[in-house]
Amino acid sequence: MYRILIFSFILLAGSCSTGSLRTESPAQKEKVSFATNPEGRGPEITVDFTPGESFYYPLFAIWLETDEGNYIQTLYVAKAVATGIFEYGRQEKNKWITAPRRAPQTLPYWAHKRSIRAADGLFMPDENTSVPDAYSGATPKTGFIMTSRADSPLPGKFRVMLEINQNWDWNEYWTNNRFPDDENYKWSAQPALVYEVLIDMNSPQDSYTMKPAGHSHYSGETGELFTDLSSLTTALNIAKSIIVSLK
Numbered sequence: 001m002y003r004i005l006i007f008s009f010i011l012l013a014g015s016c017s018t019g020s021l022r023t024e025s026p027a028q029k030e031k032v033s034f035a036t037n038p039e040g041r042g043p044e045i046t047v048d049f050t051p052g053e054s055f056y057y058p059l060f061a062i063w064l065e066t067d068e069g070n071y072i073q074t075l076y077v078a079k080a081v082a083t084g085i086f087e088y089g090r091q092e093k094n095k096w097i098t099a100p101r102r103a104p105q106t107l108p109y110w111a112h113k114r115s116i117r118a119a120d121g122l123f124m125p126d127e128n129t130s131v132p133d134a135y136s137g138a139t140p141k142t143g144f145i146m147t148s149r150a151d152s153p154l155p156g157k158f159r160v161m162l163e164i165n166q167n168w169d170w171n172e173y174w175t176n177n178r179f180p181d182d183e184n185y186k187w188s189a190q191p192a193l194v195y196e197v198l199i200d201m202n203s204p205q206d207s208y209t210m211k212p213a214g215h216s217h218y219s220g221e222t223g224e225l226f227t228d229l230s231s232l233t234t235a236l237n238i239a240k241s242i243i244v245s246l247k
Helices: 002-016 079-083 108-114 183-188
Strands: 032-035 044-051 059-066 071-078 085-092 095-100 144-149 157-165 193-200 211-215 239-246
Touching (some): 044 071, 044 157, 059 108, 071 079, 071 108, 071 144, 079 085, 108 157, 157 239, 193 239
Parallel strands (some): 032 144
Antiparallel strands (some): 044 144, 044 239, 059 157, 085 095, 193 211
């Protein structure tokens, strides 16, 4: 009976994340293209994301850092995270409705790097600390090609970073009862995964492949990066490949 209940919850969670039951795999759909920050005066950066077999509408943030790991700027973050208003923000009369929701576990590494604290002490944006529209957009429901520009010229070496998180992706290590008193963890399961690639403008390449650098804190309490990925399973298959190119 316990296993049946857990299985039912996973099915419900999958449907809640999109509003419908799974029919066609997002990985089978064509990629969408979108642009952010077109008024930027720095180099044009393209991120080509090919979904893996575990992709099911995760949330993303893409940003730039110096070679030393200091935050430069955000290139893209999902609109729900940028504003703190989620389509499935809360339940009312047994239905999900759009509403503000504090979700520090969603993309905590990016949020702490951005380092803008809301009135409640969290680094996740809210209506008063939201990310400008130029750097945000709808959550891609399939693979995507994002084109953006840096605000200004970049240093000779810099990093392109990407954080990704998919709700309710339990595994044998990140179980639904691992932290029974942590409500934020219950929305996340396997923590957000962080990818990175170093760009050296003095030795340019045609393209660069992003690689996993670590995972974030499971409930977003800190901005730590944990480099041991041995406990992650399906989270490592959300992306098949992430390719960065510059113009």
